[in-house]
Amino acid sequence: MLCLLGGPAAAQQKKADATWIWYPGDYEIWLSNKMQARRTERGAFFPPLWRYYSPYALVTFQKHFTLPEDDIIRISAEGDCKIQLDGAMYYGDPSRMTVPAGKHHLTVKVYNQERTPALFVQGKHLASDPSWEVTYEDKEWIDETGRASGQSGTEWQQAGSWNFNSPENNPSAFKLETTPQYAVSVSEEEHGVITDFGKETFGFIRLHGLKGEGKIKLYYGESEEEARSVEACETLDEITVDDTLPETYTLDTSKAFRYVQVRTEGTARVDSISMLYEYLPLEYRGSFKSSDDLLNEIWEVSAYTMHLTTREFFIDGIKRDRWIWSGDAYQSYLMNYYLFFDNPSVKRTLFALRGKDPVNSHINTIMDYSFYWFLGVYDYYLYSGDKDFIRQIYPGMVSLMDFCLQRRNENNMVQGLPGDWVFIDWADGLSKEGEVSFEQLLLARSLEAMSLCAGIVEDNEAAETYKKETEALKQDIFSAFWSEEEQAFLHNRVAGKTIDKITRYTNMFAIFFDYLNGQQKQGVKQNVLLNDEVQQITTPYMRFYELEALCAMGEQEYVLDEIRDYWGGMLNLGATSFWEKYDPSEKGADQLAMYGRPFGKSLCHAWGASPIYLFGKYYLGVKPVTPGYETYSVEPDLGGLKWMEGKVPTPEGEIEVYCSTGEMRIRGAGGTGTLTFRSKIPPVCREGEIKNTAEDTYQLQIAPGETYNIKYKYKN
């Protein structure tokens, strides 16, 4: 086929950029239902514990547009569709509809009970894209004469979309990418063969050289112990071999593993196994390298952990749940901003978690997880500046917040009612009773998110109301839980009586929420964060926040040591991805157990990857100041390293930072940055003007895309 570039022939071939569109959130809900129902436990189906929502089965898309000339458009739909041009029913061929030049109104109603109703329209000028409007209830009716009512009351939303940009690439057929991977070693045992793929991985096992008749059984293991344990491994597969199977057979369900034990029954035999690694194609836009090889390895393993758990959605872990947990996902969002900066993954996950109305329970049934969801929206806007998404998600924010507020007690505080799981953390003896200060703190931050987003959608009255609610709750939190004596927040209040117990959670969050004054922060740091008598945290989940709080207090050097100990500790035990939980005091196979099962623990858990976030935000020191990195700050902190370098992604390019004790090299991205640093000598930079803002503190404005080379002498 001859393809002419440019000239009149090409102009005739020209098609407008089109993408598949749907009701915002609906495809995400549908895809997440499918994905989350893929969990199995020893071969048995194991769906989520919480409620499933479904897409609207019947939706209407519309577009008002003006054509400069006649256009021939092709309409493709996932589902049956009814097409109306300028209010008149179209009975013709949807793959070739001629629309004359001029002003028009196209309406397409799509019905699909099984999959998400979706639409693709493409002409020379007209194309389906997120500017189309969509509704689940087109309240139109006619009178006896066939005239349509003018008073419709229909509520339209901007259409949702992702990256399905051709008519053939229909959303319901979405699959992750795959690529072949091979074993690094194979060992024959008495009853089976154990294959080692060299590191934690995820994919479809392929069986080569199948022959005979009988069963082949696969026992998966994140550890060798697990793959050996026919009785207790968490996942397994079974294939019946007969002459209908090809010589090479690929399983149709993907699993997480490093090791696989293969056993055969009857005359069934298999020569070898390999795998198709299954992944979401993403660019590693963030990076980190330093003078400390251990930290570099920790960053690499964190990034791999993060990639393995960033799939159709941000999931918790790849072996067991493979579900979307809001608290886990919240950390993935933050890590994502310093690694992939993949907005669609954040949006998909937020939509999937929120589901639809009515709200009958907290997200994942967990109270804290509802609040993390609000925090996730707040941060997404800060990092991306994406107002369109806020407009799409705002109705869902309001109904979830209504649910939360209706569950407050007479003190306007939340506490666990029947059906509410108050989680906080996996920690021995942690009280969930009564009014837990941590939950109130998260609610306060959620109310802040509501106020911000209400402002974006110009619901100004609501913005004001939420602001007042926030202020009132913050005051109540201080009067109920702040101990002047201990200079720390107490954990909870039961039946009106504040319990004299301090835990880390509320205290560390209050620091990076910036709810404390300088003196209070110092109190919390000394009396809680650096106080070994306060119960230690053993999950990477809460280590994330603990270390963030310490970093926010300038304890970068201390935190690096902690990272070397804790994440380095996992590496010492052979980790190739980071774990759901790590307790250095546990020995041997105990490290693999959880939930009362010998291999219950996930060895690849998103919340294990937090160093990505800490290195980017608190060492390279880059963060947005206004939404979407329109302005941002760079405050490198070596934390005792000789040098470090890395990239932090933003909506418009990466910010690049090199920092040693004598030199800095900063390259700006799209927005305007402010570099702040301390120096023992007056610093020099040819490319920009350095201002001395305090005794030994200096600032430099970073223009979009410019590079600055600075000579200075690092001061902590």
Added chain:
Amino acid sequence: MLCLLGGPAAAQQKKADATWIWYPGDYEIWLSNKMQARRTERGAFFPPLWRYYSPYALVTFQKHFTLPEDDIIRISAEGDCKIQLDGAMYYGDPSRMTVPAGKHHLTVKVYNQERTPALFVQGKHLASDPSWEVTYEDKEWIDETGRASGQSGTEWQQAGSWNFNSPENNPSAFKLETTPQYAVSVSEEEHGVITDFGKETFGFIRLHGLKGEGKIKLYYGESEEEARSVEACETLDEITVDDTLPETYTLDTSKAFRYVQVRTEGTARVDSISMLYEYLPLEYRGSFKSSDDLLNEIWEVSAYTMHLTTREFFIDGIKRDRWIWSGDAYQSYLMNYYLFFDNPSVKRTLFALRGKDPVNSHINTIMDYSFYWFLGVYDYYLYSGDKDFIRQIYPGMVSLMDFCLQRRNENNMVQGLPGDWVFIDWADGLSKEGEVSFEQLLLARSLEAMSLCAGIVEDNEAAETYKKETEALKQDIFSAFWSEEEQAFLHNRVAGKTIDKITRYTNMFAIFFDYLNGQQKQGVKQNVLLNDEVQQITTPYMRFYELEALCAMGEQEYVLDEIRDYWGGMLNLGATSFWEKYDPSEKGADQLAMYGRPFGKSLCHAWGASPIYLFGKYYLGVKPVTPGYETYSVEPDLGGLKWMEGKVPTPEGEIEVYCSTGEMRIRGAGGTGTLTFRSKIPPVCREGEIKNTAEDTYQLQIAPGETYNIKYKYKN
């Protein structure tokens, strides 16, 4: 195979009666989505105007039970399922699960995104049935040790079911029955062949003797004019003939028609056509016959009209919409009680109409149609006495009523807001403006229904509240709309000013709602019902209520004349089923037009069948007094006929009535009846004691199943 009856072998074969179960309402929603999306207009897909809901994709079923001995049960599910016995995961074969004797708790979680999750369990003792509980959100969670939480907050409902009583008979495969039918005449025309099936019918066309290549086009007509009109017939089909088609080919979509025009293109040829009549198998339990053959024919054609429109659900008409409209369905419920007494059809329709939460608009977007839905629930309970259904539907009643009450204005009255279709009736120039008295009246009755049902589910506080709301609204209706001068309700109030206009609607409903005293009733009868200057009703839809009101006022003789005129008028024009609208003044083809289209009118519309209801309730005179016909009344009224006889179905058998001017024969059904009649002479009955309750009025108690022969002299 040898089949032993009785004895130990048979005992071993015994299986408990089981039926497929699901979340109540979910199968009905799914099936109604499918059915309502089958509407086409000239080949183009034409789905409903209103919102679609979907079944819960993930539901949990549970049963606590005690087995007298070990039981081997078979579990079948529509969807993937997770089975837990006594809290422990079951990894074995679900078609053969052994449950030991004793007390147990079985939980089955079923996931199905495409169809309604459904479950069938059958053992010797254990079986799935409506006593099982089901939830869409099993709020269980575990702690780190794997222990389940005790504080679940899960809300369980009684399972829904219908008549799918074997594991192979799965609900999603449901199809109506079919039976062959043949043409009564065929006429060859210039361009095509017109086949007449002799009467209005519904089904799949079969093409016989197919040969050649090309297209075959089918033009359907409820009238011959429509089938002839290639340009304007409402429905059509097109088949491409080639050598892959069998000689006899049955279309896969069913249509309504009496006439079909067949045209061929190319060398395609067809010898003849027949059809598969498609229907819901139902028993005609009610009957009516009298000394007037015209009335007998009207009853027969009404019953056929009713059967054609009683399908997966009660639909409006079979040609065009094939949708479930609440106002239309409400009349079908009432007719059903006097013809099929098929409770499942009423329940399916009420569930499908209600959909799910949240409520964002009125049912079918029509305000009056929300209220008819409440009335439908009220009547269903009165006729069936089915408390289980009330318990299942009550949560949906509450949320719909909340929606209605929230839309009231400062006078606590409803009026059309954007998105509300105020329908009332197809009538020229009918005002829908402001506070329409008719809508308030329907709301008052709906509040009565709420109060009744709240009492049934023992929500006593709500019952009291709804009762107070009812009383307050009734008073407001009288003070706003009752004209002492005109002794009638006025139509509406706009901007605080009552408009000096009377229409029939509010007035006739107030009569059979029994909201008027004797004097007021007489006023309404004379000034409205029998007053030709008040705008006439032209739809069978509202004729239903108008005639009911007149019957309730004892005008049976007048009403019979009206029936002869109006329904007889349609028969005179060749009707074989009754119409959507009939205006005797229209001539020729104008009778076929509606909605601005020459064949827009439906010639088989459920609301055309009301004589069934009137004959049963107001001539045979049978109606329940307490729920489920536990007590009932029989008050035959000949309305000028020499004799009449018929049956009225009840939950337990039919009540049989024969009545002439000199004799009556009554056979009781399950409950206890009271026969009331007037006689010019002292009546005689050997089988029971007749009481003289007023001057010439007599009463007789009818015992269950007993027959009473009465000699008397009929007095009107």
